[in-house]
Amino acid sequence: MRKDKILIIGAAGQIGSELTIALRKQYGAAQVFATDIKMAGDDIVQGGPFQILDVMNDKMLIHFIIRHKITQIYHLAAVLSGNAEKLPIQAWNINMDSLLNILEIARMVDHIKKVFWPSSIAVFGPTTQKKNTPQLSVMEPTTVYGIAKLAGERWCEYYHHKYGIDVRSVRYPGLISYKTEAGGGTTDYAVEIYFEALQEEYYECFIKKDTAMPFLFMSDAIDATLKLMETPEHQLSIHSSYNIGGYSHTPEDFYNNIKKHIPSFRIDYNPDFRQAIAASWPDSIDDQLSRRDWGYDPKCKLEEMTKIMLRQIKKQLKQ
Numbered sequence: 001m002r003k004d005k006i007l008i009i010g011a012a013g014q015i016g017s018e019l020t021i022a023l024r025k026q027y028g029a030a031q032v033f034a035t036d037i038k039m040a041g042d043d044i045v046q047g048g049p050f051q052i053l054d055v056m057n058d059k060m061l062i063h064f065i066i067r068h069k070i071t072q073i074y075h076l077a078a079v080l081s082g083n084a085e086k087l088p089i090q091a092w093n094i095n096m097d098s099l100l101n102i103l104e105i106a107r108m109v110d111h112i113k114k115v116f117w118p119s120s121i122a123v124f125g126p127t128t129q130k131k132n133t134p135q136l137s138v139m140e141p142t143t144v145y146g147i148a149k150l151a152g153e154r155w156c157e158y159y160h161h162k163y164g165i166d167v168r169s170v171r172y173p174g175l176i177s178y179k180t181e182a183g184g185g186t187t188d189y190a191v192e193i194y195f196e197a198l199q200e201e202y203y204e205c206f207i208k209k210d211t212a213m214p215f216l217f218m219s220d221a222i223d224a225t226l227k228l229m230e231t232p233e234h235q236l237s238i239h240s241s242y243n244i245g246g247y248s249h250t251p252e253d254f255y256n257n258i259k260k261h262i263p264s265f266r267i268d269y270n271p272d273f274r275q276a277i278a279a280s281w282p283d284s285i286d287d288q289l290s291r292r293d294w295g296y297d298p299k300c301k302l303e304e305m306t307k308i309m310l311r312q313i314k315k316q317l318k319q
């Protein structure tokens with residue numbers, strides 16, 4: 001078993017709740033310290049060390065990291081795009097200050113070897129090439145979440161160049177998962193639609209039917225994250241954040257796919273403020289650098305994903 005000791009911040013969230021389980025399998029449960037500002041699910045709390053921890057409290061954070069001799073940090077806590085638009089300054093403060101807390105601690109504490117921090121397709125904006133968006137591109141995000149992610153990427157690269165911090169990141173597209181419902185994002189409709197299809201056989205979608213965005217199933221997102229973190233540092237050419245694509249879909253694609261399994265499923269489109277956010281993001285992503293540098297290779301396409309989502313949510317609803 002490896003000696004790494006891993007801290008996960010945001011272990012109760014959409015990514016954290018699945019990444020914690022995957023990391024515990026890989027490193028051993030006792031080595032992975034799951035934390036969040038709120039209580040996590042039973043499998044996280046009972047499957048290994050869990051503690052309530054606020055990433056904004058830098059004194060408690062550094063104390064925790066030194067006491068447990070943490071060597072890797074996964075900082076997943078964030079206010080997502082939709083919620084951030086409602087409280088822009090608070091969202092900026094939380095998203096930026098928490099990252100800077102982690103980067104500063106990584107600079108000061110010798111035993112921290114690696115940091116993972118997620119960026120997002122939200123770093124792009126309406127002036128970016130929409131289809132097959134390149135790694136290096138025009139970046140003029142129009143959301144507070146996107147502005148913070150772009151600034152965060154710059155800080156990660158700055159800490160890498162100036163202090164040699166090994167911080168790694170990917171620009172996640174919309175993530176689709178059944179375990180924890182997404183919270184406050186623009187791509188959340190693609191999770192909600194499955195829950196509503198099974199519970200109500202009806203969904204009112206807040207994005208227009210033909211607006212495309214890139215999506216990735218959670219198992220591929222977890223796989224990508226672990227792969228990037230395992231790659232020898234000298235193979236990495238990007239120290240801000242890597243583009244990772246997935247599969248480009250519209251709400252209508254999800255609807256038509258679900259309808260194959262639930263013929264009575266109905267949908268209405270009632271776009272809200274998140275439509276403008278979705279319209280400003282890329283349709284699809286060029287991820288050739290991720291494929292070349294660390295072997296990114298997503299597998300789960302829409303048909304397969306729909307089968308898994310419906311099967312797993314049905315199981316959950318019965319419990």
Ligand code: AKB
Pocket residue numbers: 080081082119120121122145172173174175184185186187188
């Ligand atoms: C959101 O919709 O805010 C997130 C993201 C794409 O970063 N899922």
